[in-house]
Amino acid sequence: MTQPIKIGIVGATGYTGVELLRLLAAHPNAEVTAVTSRSEAGTALADYFPSLRGVYDLVFQTPDEAALERCDLVFFATPNGVAMKEAPQLLAQGVRIVDLSADFRLQDLAAWEQWYGMSHACPDVVAQAVYGLSEMNRDAIAAAQIVANPGCYPTCVSLPLLPLLRAGRLKTGMPLIADCKSGVSGAGRKAAVGSLLCEAGDNFKAYGIGGHRHLPEIRQTLAALQEGVAPGFVFVPHLTPMIRGMHATLYLHLTDGCPPDEILRDFYRDSPFVDVMNPGSTPETRSVRGANLCRISIQKAAGHDDVWVVLSVIDNLVKGAAGQAVQNMNIMFGLPENTGLQNVPLLP
Amino acid sequence: MTQPIKIGIVGATGYTGVELLRLLAAHPNAEVTAVTSRSEAGTALADYFPSLRGVYDLVFQTPDEAALERCDLVFFATPNGVAMKEAPQLLAQGVRIVDLSADFRLQDLAAWEQWYGMSHACPDVVAQAVYGLSEMNRDAIAAAQIVANPGCYPTCVSLPLLPLLRAGRLKTGMPLIADCKSGVSGAGRKAAVGSLLCEAGDNFKAYGIGGHRHLPEIRQTLAALQEGVAPGFVFVPHLTPMIRGMHATLYLHLTDGCPPDEILRDFYRDSPFVDVMNPGSTPETRSVRGANLCRISIQKAAGHDDVWVVLSVIDNLVKGAAGQAVQNMNIMFGLPENTGLQNVPLLP
């Protein structure tokens, strides 16, 4: 038995934090040695999250107390703007980082600063960071010191597009539409009127039509994969009254060629976390609840020859956040990609 | 005070039935004189629907007992295939009919028989029936003896398209995409595993991708309004974990011209039940909960010049079913269109 990976989690009071802790509790090679929170320093983790009673003896510490430099890996589960301030020092001390916030996701700094409304604190680290869509960048992730874990929408939208774009099958000049639906946990564990059960429950609405921060992130991926696609991308996110789960419905124009579900199936043959279902299937978000999975189907729109409909589902807190972060950790530390991530979805 | 309209409701044990009863209880010119149900004959309405205790003294009757021919108007809130059998005799006796099922919605009988899997019992009545999208066909509805009340999806999709198509603003040759989301009450009050709280709750999925019965109904409306649009229509319905509410997200290619929200606002200036909101708005389903309203916004897709996003919400049981049926009744009987339909949405 080798030494476990010593892990610190910065900002563990939110949903991605508690989800990391849930997943890492089942990981045979990981040991969480520090959790930090400025506001909750001194509180026992198990008092803060009753689901963790009996699982962890840890107490929230301030970043100073936590001595994160002794960790092998630090996850940032912080609001945007925190990791970029604290990462450089940890990197200098040889610690590896997976950042679940948006601080290192966009290589175009000007775009980042415009969408996130702040100056970036460490542009050089951005240049060094690897975009952590695991199935797209495995080799680079393995070698990276810092990984920018993707947003939930970008993960859910990009995974089905990746093989099709690599194969050059998208018609250029036609719009690529992503109509996306997210559970409310995507808004995080912060007190906001719009996320109240009485506001978001029994209700459905679009939001962020004028522009959502995940739009440039998806465009960056699209541009890297097939030139000319990005400009035609339309993205409309919606809020759906459930806790976990994300569903992307994509409308694509494909050039002729072999059946696209075969392209996807070939591409993901060795990817344990992408499940390409048969055409005609309608993946449900609950079929991935709590698990690090993306299930996808693709089929022609009824009565059309070149318009295709892609359905893609993830658990936004798992494959869309904490699960993919652990998957990236596995890749970074040379472990089998599915180590500690084999739990079966919770249904019903 | 004139005589009230004497009303019969056939098949009042489902959600559209109880919703008709809720709305008609507040209608100053209507009196429900008979409710029929073969399975519940003899049961007091108030025992069957506890929300109606103290509101109605009626008892479910068999169709024979009910003597529906004495009614001025009969609503059919029955499964598909019932109204077509019972309507001809009532019509012959001078009774007017609003059918909330699909029996008289499609003028193309072959298409109807294909989609609904049965032979039509009275093709001549189909020819005579008026499609009851109130805002489209007011004059014909006023004169009709039988009105085919539209489906919920067709109402939610067609209302925003109606002014744009009439104005000839849709680009032909480009797909018109309708990504629609429905609450579970759209599936009706029948025991089906897929509608259980434990199956449909905390879950999101597409369905009917291969073809949904409302597809030909919407195409019929589109074709009537602007030639050449119908073939490019893509329709994907989704099930969202809420009781009431329907949200359509439409992706359109418009030709240049005056702002489309102005076209909508002009068109619906005298329509009390269509609310055209400002561009940038995101109508919520709960903002119409329990009310006979359709709220609509239209705006350009971020970063596009000719792709527009339309958001349209209704309560599927009200403007998508029982409310529009009462609206049609008002039109048929020369009453102000909003009589008895002015209740404020229930929020939260």
Next chain:
Amino acid sequence: MTQPIKIGIVGATGYTGVELLRLLAAHPNAEVTAVTSRSEAGTALADYFPSLRGVYDLVFQTPDEAALERCDLVFFATPNGVAMKEAPQLLAQGVRIVDLSADFRLQDLAAWEQWYGMSHACPDVVAQAVYGLSEMNRDAIAAAQIVANPGCYPTCVSLPLLPLLRAGRLKTGMPLIADCKSGVSGAGRKAAVGSLLCEAGDNFKAYGIGGHRHLPEIRQTLAALQEGVAPGFVFVPHLTPMIRGMHATLYLHLTDGCPPDEILRDFYRDSPFVDVMNPGSTPETRSVRGANLCRISIQKAAGHDDVWVVLSVIDNLVKGAAGQAVQNMNIMFGLPENTGLQNVPLLP
């Protein structure tokens, strides 16, 4: 047609505020002439609550702008501690008041100050205020200048007890247990982590076991009705994952005598908003959703001779708040008690 009652609403940005506005829109004798909010002054009511688009032209005003002294009646839908500061001046100007907060509910000032953690600003007004449990205090309400509208739990618990206590049927010396369940809207429309969909959804828990502010309010009512009952009262509130609705399950020891459901039925014979169901019935919260109703059943606990189970349901925002406030307004202004309050519950 007489002059409408001119109405002001102070603090109309919360759930009881919007519910008052919904109900008053349907009231034939009421005209809302002012809505105040310090934080939202200048915002159109219809922009703030999209469900009110097309219903009200009002704009939120500061209390100063609103000139509330011109109103016939002012509803306070404010957090605790506001009405007690603003009521005295309005009362001095002859305005009548219904306060939906807790400021005037407890006659025992020391208890009030202990439970609400502040000094009371106008003890003399407390002495003058009438406790607005409509069915208990009709005559006093009719004559009152200021009515303290009851809390939701006290309404749901007290209505079934009122006839039994008046009849002296509760055994003294035995505990009276109220196990209560509330929808999340009872917590109000304020940004609080505990009310998030992701915290309160798909979850059930007790709260306030050590003592809830509605406990002394219920005890005050019990003590007024039958001496010796209050000390034995046990109250445990729970939070249930729904928006509206409150359910009280009471466990009582009754002395022998005529069937208690008959006592309730006799007592409420002329009360339009209390529905005594047959023993064996299990009232559902949705059977009163959106309506000013309390439905009650009472039956022996299976296998017991003197233990009885009472089930009582209300919509916490209607009979538990805004609806009862309008009912009290009707009583105060000599209108039939059910004026404007006859809407049928929204089911499903």
Next chain:
Amino acid sequence: MTQPIKIGIVGATGYTGVELLRLLAAHPNAEVTAVTSRSEAGTALADYFPSLRGVYDLVFQTPDEAALERCDLVFFATPNGVAMKEAPQLLAQGVRIVDLSADFRLQDLAAWEQWYGMSHACPDVVAQAVYGLSEMNRDAIAAAQIVANPGCYPTCVSLPLLPLLRAGRLKTGMPLIADCKSGVSGAGRKAAVGSLLCEAGDNFKAYGIGGHRHLPEIRQTLAALQEGVAPGFVFVPHLTPMIRGMHATLYLHLTDGCPPDEILRDFYRDSPFVDVMNPGSTPETRSVRGANLCRISIQKAAGHDDVWVVLSVIDNLVKGAAGQAVQNMNIMFGLPENTGLQNVPLLP
């Protein structure tokens, strides 16, 4: 590595079936070798439950095809009345059984036949069956050939009472009240109107007041633990709009003595699945979601000396069904009790 336990699951199409499959997939010593369903024979398990795609290669078989006699252990996840017909033959062939239905739970056959409305097919097996409340009957379970897995309510109610009754702390002659709340999955995965999202969602109600089948089961446990308690037991179950979770609120009269939370804590010191929380705590159902846990707190009712309030939560599908069944399997096969059952609750 020893041989895995070969497992068959009879009736694996319901919620307890899929939950067993989820849990057993993570069990290091178990191998599911057969799943049976008469109605779904021939269907791949992964097609039936999309959450199991990639987890199991099994296909539903008829009981005959399945050759269950080759299994070491058979779980019955069938409707009541099935196991009693099929168990005797399997027992005769040396197979061990955990029955998740109610067939072997009541030792009083007359009571069983009355509550379940059928004649019992194998009274002798009832006599031999061990009631599988793991923490109560560990030794007998270890030696049993057939275990009657408890109902969800009996588990949630009995676990907190077990130590108090064993210690003789309940006052006789006073009622013991159990006000219980269940998520809808307790009603199983069968098409029933009452379990529809549109009926059970956003709603709260009591049910089974006249008598619920779990009442005699709880009484049997109470009677075994402390004479004289059972007659005073009052049980009212409620349906709460969530998928998983069960909450019992108990009202007890205790004799004086050491703090009852200490009694519970001592009793459960070596029980990995019972978590006794501090007095003042309010356990939430979501804190055990998906995990084989019962969390309990006990405290005095506010203002009372001898009335105590117990709060007890479980996931009805795990500790209330499939999880306890696996726990019993572990005990029967001499494995550490928590083998394969250490997953962390899913929160949010």
